[in-house]
Amino acid sequence: MYALGTAFPRTARLLTPRAFQRVFAGADRIADRYFTLLVAENAEARPRLGLAIGRKVSPRAVDRNRIKRVARESFRHHQGDLPAVDVVLMTRPVARTTDNGTLHQALARLWQRVSQRCEPSSPAS
Template sequence: MIPAQSFPRCARLTEAADYSRVFAGRHRSGGRVFLLKWTPNDTGRARLGLAISRKCAKQAVVRQRIKRVIRESFRQRRLAFPAVDIVVMCRPDAARLDKRRLREALERQWQSIG
């Protein structure tokens, strides 16, 4: 697999301290479907964290589908992002959208990071 097309562990937020640092930061972008929070990091690469709650989608199957769409979109754009830690949260509208619409909404949100 080509490294740019993978989603390695180094591209994920895995520690609670990392999430806390992002939530304490002041950079954010909100839309009808997704809310993004991000903060610069010193790893030299973009990293992704997900915070998809039951308030967003009651069924686990729906939450997992939303997470897959987010991870795939991030994976494809990962090298274009600056060195930031990003946490993606969703709003209840996300549960009602299909994959294509989720992806379109997320693409609009990615534009705010830069």
């Protein structure tokens, strides 16, 4: 069995068009030079990831698949630190020509921003 933070089971994925539509309809947007994350709270006990990387952004399937692999791996390593949110990851065209290390660093910063933005506010003392 995988420890939380190392696996990417079906329960950690957005699978249905309805789940994607819910995120697109009511999401906060967090973006940088390479990626745009749409983030919406969910009723699940864990974060879930959906990937929306189209041919417009990267015409070659090999480039889209590389970006997806990097995104899934990064999510697997950071999901233990994320709140219960649904995230749809979209790519900007510059990511197609960017090396994997830079993409990993960009995603790590974005996951940190998701955690900070979505953490419950503490009551005032």
